[in-house]
Amino acid sequence: MLLIPCPWCGPRPENEFHYGGEAGIVRPPDPAALDDAAWGDFLYMRSNPKGLHRERWRHQYGCGRFFNATRDTVTDRIAGTQKP
Amino acid sequence: MTQSYRLPSGGRIARGREVGFRFDGRNYAGYEGDTLASALLANGVHLVGRSFKYHRPRGILTAGSEEPNALVTVDRAGGRGGGRRTPNLRATQIELYEGLDAVSQNRFPSLGFDLGAAAGWFAPLLSAGFYYKTFLWPPAFWSRLYEPAIRAAAGLGRAPTAPDPDRYVHQYTHCEVLIVGAGPAGIAAALAAASAGLRVMLCDEQAEPGGSLLSETGLGETGATIEGKPAALWLQDALASLEGRVTVLPRTTAFGWYPDNMIGLAERLTDHLAELPPGQPRERLWQVRARTVVLATGAIERPLVFPNNDRPGILLAGAARSYANRWGVAPGRSVVIATADDSAYAAALDLHAAGVTVAAILDRRRQPGPIAETARAAGLIVRAGTWVEGTSGRKRIASVAVSAGQGTIECDTLLMSGGWTPSVHLFSQSRGKLRFDPMLGAFLPGEAAAQVRSAGACNGVFGLQAVLESGYAAGGGIAPRAFAVSGSVMWQPSPGAPPDAPHPAAFVDFQNDVTTKDLAIATQEGFRSIEHVKRYTTSGMATDQGKLSGIQTLATVAGLLDRPMSDVGLTTYRPPYTPVTFGTLAGTARGPLFDPIRHAPLHDWAVAHGAVFEDVGTWKRARYFPQPGESLRAAVARECRAVRDACGIFDASTLGKIEVVGPDAAVFLDRMYVNDIASLPVGRCRYAILLGEDGFVRDDGIVARLAEDRFHVTTTTGGAAGVLHTMEDYLQTEFPELRAWLVSTTEHWATIALQGPQSRSILAPLTEGADILAMPHMSVRICRVAGIQARLFRVGFTGEAGFEIAVPSGHAPALWDTLIATADPTPYGTEAMHVLRAEKGFIVVGQETDGTVVPADLGFGALGRRKRDHVGKRSLSRTDILRADRPQLVGLLTADPAVVLEEGAQVASGSSVVGHVTSAYWSATLGRSIALALVADGRARVGQTLTVPIPQGAKSQGAIPVSVVAPVFLDPEGTRLHTHVEAPSLRPCPPADFAIARGHPSARRLIVRAAPTATTAIGLALGVLLGSVPNRAVRGRDRAALWLGPDEWLVLGPGGDVGSAESGPMAGVVDVSDRFETVEVSGPDAAWRLNGFCALDLAPHTFPVGMCTRTLFGKAEIVLWRTAAETFRIEVARSLTPYLRLCLEQTEG
Incomplete structure (x- = not known):
């Protein structure tokens, strides 16, 4: 069980958290202005890197906040977490 | 024949207390302190099993958990229908108790006369990968003949089929230092760590801590002493000094390393007892989060590889020394020793001193070193530069053929030592890199990937003094400590000499019947990766997991491929180190506590x-x-x-309920739902559909506007938690500017x-x-x-x-x-x-929808045409979503009104499938069956007749004709x-x-969600400060405010009016008095009991009085608040209170 450092609550066991996918995928301010391909990219295209990955977690069974984490997808090591 | 191989003196057994037991239906006697293996050997029983594939007779090879051969099934009374039967236990680990009933495995009809031994004649057919190439034709025989026959002939014990009557528990715990292995290195580490005032745990898989020290006599030239005391006495004093300062867990196997220094320990609590204490758990799974893990897991002696190296009566030398010194058992009357290093001499000298005939010591080394002189001085024959060419004997070894034609030696026991392999399993599981040490011919811990230190033999340190000192250092001893040691015989590896030369047709993996020949076949057939060789030959599988076979497999494959061992590498070590029962892993999560x-x-x-x-x-x-x-x-x-x-x-x-409060609540809900919520007047409700950004229906419910700034939103029963999560996501990350707050009010x-x-x-x-x-x-x-x-x-x-x-x-x-x-x-x-x-025709999300349905498919197309953006809106105009042939909700009426369709059945037009039935019922009101279905271009098909095929095998075959109608069967006008x-x-x-x-309610509970600017006013009104320190409760006059999140507090207090605490422009206050119930856990063991289900570190310095948090208790969300040193208050959703109480009952006693 990973130990994930919540920016508010400190290190907590993984089962208190909910994974939130890649970080930095911002909802377009005017979705109607996007063509199908661009909207499809927003919906589905993710970087899926081998190595450091910026991703979102929510401390669901804790403070309830979403935050960003940098995790190495090879080692599962979390390099750091930040308040949004 | 009563314990005729028991030595007249010595050993840690209680000679005054005889213990009766049964093996394969025969009665035997041993002593308290015996293992099943030592007691069998004391009775001269070596033949204990038949091998996996060839059904060769096999004997006890080792004295520990690495035992590959002596696998037995133990049954106990009380488990009706074999519910307490445990297969594949290693006789070397089973503690003897009165009435123990063990049977051997994989033989028919009996161990001595096994029909399956005929498999040996077919050995050429059963070599590596045989199941891929031998039994190919005809295919009809695969499942009917070959597989059942092979399965019946091969294998381990039988699993019980009846429910397990015993109780298993889990325990989370935290410590600064966890020491794995209570041998000399582990004990020394504990002495060092305990002196620093830390939480220290020391676990060992054996019944008694001490490891190799338990096999020391403290006598003569080979009996180790530490600081002037015989090893056993030193051990006793050391353990006494650890008492109260270190949690010592015997019978506890550290079986797996999980991320961030979480170690799984399996503690066996009752298997060694003749009488099972009622109610006591049988096993405990510890999930230990350790800041530092000290691995003191020792080393495993290597077998030698020579033809027929698997006969009963052939043991590892170190094991034989343990049997003699620790259990007072002679492995035989006449012993030959084959070795390539010094450590086997300790066994030779100790057995000789105990009166056992040591016929010869065959030492591969031409110049064996000073220990050989000691042996010769004791009257033993050392034949330097010789080795074993083969053995004879049927159910027991009878003689040894010495190399280079130096004749044969008659014996009833052969002890072998091919050096020692450090146990690096856990280190490797921690993702630490292993490095090959050519001097040891073994892998050692290299660069660590976790907070871990390896000490003693598992780190390649041999010799008692060095082991103790490395253990003390690894335990965090501030100053190095010197341990004066005498009488220790250490393993001195011979540089450059591989453990053994590959030899045709010698067993490398005893448990899986893998020979050097099998490995040769695998390499001839092109397997190069050690992982592939393992899978093709099964070497290192089952309970062995490479403990005995790993390094020999590697050495053999490296020789065959003519590559250095460091290049070939080891197979991946995976948990568990030794088998862990399903009961232990499941713990209390069965029956009413599964969910x-x-x-x-x-x-x-x-x-x-x-x-x-x-x-x-x-x-x-x-x-x-x-x-x-x-x-x-x-x-x-x-x-x-x-x-x-x-x-x-x-x-x-x-049904899920969410209260949405705040001046922007309407705007927020308007953006979330397909429907127009912004214009919903106060006092009105609207049916609303929630989409994902992909446009597919996720949930539906009623949005009711209670006030300008307050909404009561319902969700589906199953969707409640997910909808709240999604809404929080949008509020926190996409629309943080909106002043709206969410509170679950479902309960x-x-x-x-x-x-x-x-x-x-x-x-x-x-x-x-x-x-x-x-x-x-x-x-x-x-x-x-x-x-x-x-x-x-x-x-x-x-x-x-x-x-x-x-x-x-x-x-x-x-x-x-x-x-x-x-x-x-x-x-x-x-x-x-x-x-x-x-x-x-009302839909149920999850029944009429399956995650690929958009509102238009359900007939809500008009909803997607509003101007303002909402979640998922853009997706509704994607080209694919606008296709005419999308599935659309329709009604189906069967031609025969009495026939009710199957939900999930396909709907066909001619021979092509065009949709499926989503709901089907008998309608008493209409006097006929009705069905809803998703049918491609369904609305255009109204009036058509389609068919619902009946699957083959059903009583009546064919297809049911159905006519397509609008999906409203009753009162379409809504009158x-x-x-x-x-x-x-x-x-x-x-x-x-x-x-x-x-x-008023006797206890008032409020959720306050507020921006920082609003906390003071609300706090004043409530008479309690809404603190800003995370996870801290602040007590006011008669209320307490528990920090749950940076904008969320749970305010607890007496019933009655809550004054002027109202939601303002920057806050939402929601009464949730009836959502929670309070459960208090108190007493000296309160934290321990909570840690049966809660993974947090509840030590007073990490979870002090006044700390509070939302967390998980088993599968229940709770709010946990430490109100006093030994008192915790839990706020739990009322529907989860029974679950919580049942869980707490499991932690009593």
């Missing part, structure tokens, strides 16, 4: 009135209320008729649906503060019903005029009783609810929504209930 079983507030009434329940998520919901002798269909028909003709009453409490409000033309006339006399006659369809009023504060919704899911009354959950039984007492409406269950809604009739006779409401209900 919480949640009951709605009216559950007890439903039970008392004969309801049949169904599982909806983790909820139990009443499916129907059969009267005596009534079938499901008859009961549902009666319940449906009551709703259509008179009035039905239904418990809708499990605060119970919802009673009163549906049918009489419902209004029943409710009217009970309602205060709302003009019920003036309430239009889809409206809401805050009022009192039967004296209880209520949110009264004129909504329904039946197509009838009807109401849903939400009252605080604690008052729901009183309201329900009042309604029943005054008007006797007919209770109906979820089955009737489904029929009623299907007659009206029934406005049809009211008077209830015939209403009884007056008992006044007593009013009085009770008018009182």
Whole structure:
């Protein structure tokens, strides 16, 4: 069980958290202005890197906040977490 | 034959206490302190098993958990139908107790005469990968003959089929130092760590801590002493000094390393006892989070590889020394020793001193070193530069053929030592890199990937003094400590000499019957990766996991491929180190504790009135209320008729509820839902659909506007948590500028649906503060019903005029009783609810939708055409979503009205499948079956006849003709929504209930969600400071505010008015008094008990008095608050209280 450092609550066991996918995928301010391909990219295209990955977690069974984490997808090591 | 191989003295056994046991139906005697293996050897029993593939006779090879051969099945009384039968236990680990009943495995009819041994004649057919190439034809034989025959002939013990009667528990714990292995290195590490005042745990898989020290006599030239004391005495003193400072866990295997220094320990609590203490758990799974892990796991002696190296009577030298010194057992009368290093000499000298004939020591080394001189001085024959060429004997070794034609030596026992392999399993699991040490011919811990230190033999340190010193250093000893040691014989590896030369047809993996020849076949057939060789040959599989076979497999493969061992590498070490029972892993999560079983507030009434329940998520919901002798269909028909003709009453409490508060609440909901919420007037409700950004329907419910800035939103029963999560996501990350706050009120409000033309006339006399006659369809009023504060919704899911009354959950039984007492409406269950809604074509998310359905598919196309953006809107105009041939919701009517379709059945047009049935019921109202279906381009097919094929194998084959109709079967104009009739006779409401209900709750709970600027004002109004320190509770005069999140507090206090604490522009205050119940856990073991289910570190310095947090207790979300040193207060959702209490019961004692 990973130990994930919540920016508010400190290190907590993984089962208190909910994974939130890649970080930095911002909802377009005017979705109607996007063509199908661009909207499809927003919906589905993710970087899926081998190595450091910026991703979102929510401390669901804790403070309830979403935050960003940098995790190495090879080692599962979390390099750091930040308040949004 | 009674313990005729027991030495006259010595050993750590209790010679005064004889223990009777059975093996394969024969009675034997041993002593307390024996293992099954040592007791069998004391009785001269070596043959204990038949090998996996060839059914070769096999004996006890080792004295520890690495034992590959002596696998037995132990059965115990009390487990009916074999429920306590445990297969594949290693006899070397089974502690003897009175009445132990063990049987050998993989033999028929008996160990001595095994028909399966004929497999040996077919050995050429069974070599590596045989199942890929030997039994290929004819294919019809694969499943009928070959596989069953091979499975029957090969294998380990039989698993029990009956339920396990024992109890298993879990425990989370935290420590600064966890030491794995209580041999000399581990003990020294514990001495160092304990002196630093840390939480220290020391575990060992054996019954007694001490490791190799337990096999020291403390006598003579080979008996180790430490600091002037015999090893055993030193050990006793060391353990005494650790008492109270270190948690010592014997019979506890550290079986796996999990991320961030979480170690899984399996503790065996009762298997060694003759009488099982009632109620005591059998095994405990520890999940230990350790800041530092000290690995002191020792080393495993290597077998030698020579032809017929697997006969009974052949043991590892170190094991034989343990049997003699620790258990007072001679492995035989006449012993030959084959070695390539010094350590086997200790066994030779100790056995010689114990009176056993040591016929010869065959030492591969030409110049064996000083220890050989000591042996010669003791009168032993050392034949340097010789080795074993082969052995003879059938069920026991009879002689050894010496290399280079130096004749044979008769013996009944052969002891071998090919050096020692450090046990790096856990280090490797921690993702540490292993490095090959050519001097040791083994892998050692290299660069660490975790906070871990390896000490002693597992780190390649040999020799007792060095081991103790490395252990002390690894334990964090501030200053190095020197340990004066004498009499220790250490393993001195011979540089450059591989453990052994590959030899044709010698066993490398005893347990899986893998020989050097099998490995040769694998490499000839092109397997190069050691991982592939392992899978092709099965070397290192089963309980062995490479403990004995790993390094020999590697050495052999490296030789065959002519590559250095460091290049070939090891196979991956995976947990578990030794087998862990399913019971241990499951713990208490079985039966009623597998998942919480949640009951709605009216559950007890439903039970008392004969309801049949169904599982909806983790909820139990009443499916129907059969009267005596009534079938499901008859009961549902009666319940449906009551709703259509008179009035039905239904418990809708499990529906999710979210309170959305704040000046921007309307804007927020407008962006979330497909529907126009911004324009919803106060007092009105709207059916609303929630999409994902992909445009697919995720959930639906009713959005009710209670005030300009306050909404009561319902979700589906199963979707409640997910919808709240999604809404929080948007509020926190996409729309953080919106001043809106969310609070789950699912369990605060119970919802009673009163549906049918009489419902209004029943409710009217009970309602205060709302003009019920003036309430239009889809409206809401805050009022009192039967004296209880209520949110009264004129909504329904039946197509009838009807109401849903939400009252605080604690008052729901009183309201329900009042309604029943005054008007006797007919209770109906979820089955009737489904029929009623299907007659009206109302969808159920998850039934009519499957994650690929957009609103237009369901006939809600108009909703997607609003101008303002909302979640998922853009996706609704994607090209694929606009295709005409998308599945669309339609009704299906069978040609034969009596036939009810199967839900999920395919719908076909000619030979092509065009859709599937989503709901199908018998409608008593319509006197025929009805069905809803998703059919491609379905709305254009209305009027067509399609078919529903009946699957092959069904009693009647063929296809059911169905005609496509609009998906509303009853009252398409909706006139029934406005049809009211008077209830015939209403009884007056008992006044007593009013009085009770008018009182305030005894405990008031509020969720305050507020921006930092609003906390002071709300705090003043509540009389308690809303603190900003995370996870801290602040106590006020009579209330406490528990920090749950940076904008969220749970305010606990007495009942009564909460003054002027109101939601302002920057805050949302929501009463959740009835959502939670309070459970207090107190006493000296309170933290320990909570850690049975809660993974947090609850030590006083990490979770001090005043700390609070939302967390998980098993599978239940709780708010945990330490109110005093030994008292924790838990706030838990009321439906989870029974689960929580059941879990806590498991932690008692």
